[in-house]
Amino acid sequence: MKEQIKRYFGRYVEFTDTEMNGIYSELEVRDFQKKEFLLKENTVCKYNYFIVKGVVRSYYIDEKGNEKITQFAIDNWWVTNMESFLKEIPSTQYLQALEETTVLYLSKEALEKLYSKYPKLERLFRIITENMLIANLRKSDIFLQMRSKERYINFAKTFPDFMQRVPQYMIASYLEITPEYLSELRRNTK
Structure with a gap:
């Protein structure tokens, strides 16, 4: 897992082995079973998840009771409910594993601590967030056009x-x- 996330980070920002060891020491590992929730509606999203292996979906329930899927995430993707995670407010969406899924995850507090200690990490997450924003805009354009x-x-x-x-x-x-x-x-x- 350590090598996997190091390769992933290296696609955007280079970290020394010492930096990676420090970052990795703050990451926690968890396995989710198929259909298990990483996050439920009306709870605060406390973690940002890196999917080591598996598939996660993000969805909400509309006023008619139908599930509306907004995102899928697979191996080597980050997934969270960004608004809930950053603002510490209840989520309007669910995050659910679609197959057995292993994640590395960080709390907001751990992430802020790492940003202070390793400024390059903040740059990395800025790039990841920009890419997520672009992907969302592209999806919006595709659905409109x-x-x-x-x-x-x-x-x-x-x-x-x-x-x-x-x-x-x-x-x-x-x-x-x-x-x-x-x-x-x-x-x-x-």
Whole structure:
């Protein structure tokens, strides 16, 4: 796990072995079973999670009682409810493991402590946050500009791993289409 996160960090910012050892010493490890929650609605998100292996979804329940998936995260991705984590307010969303998932995680306090000790870490998380913002903007543009079929094709090409690891009805929820229409699209685009 230590080497995995070091490689991940190295994609954005170089850390010495001493710095990585100091950062790693603050990370905690946890395993989640399939369907187990990392976060539930109306609770404060206390951690920022790095997925070592596994799949996590973020979703909320709409006024009709339907699950609306807003994000998926897989190996080597960070996942949290940023607003709840930073502002320490109750979350409006759930984070749930979709398969057995191992994470490294940091509390806000540990992260702030590490920022003070290793300023490069703050730069790293700024870059990660910028990339997340860009991805959210890109998703917004795709959903505004593309029809359902184009969204599906774009998703399948951009995230082929998700197509194999995430149930189809959840992908349909994320793409804001019905599971039946997703099945039809899959049949007609092979």
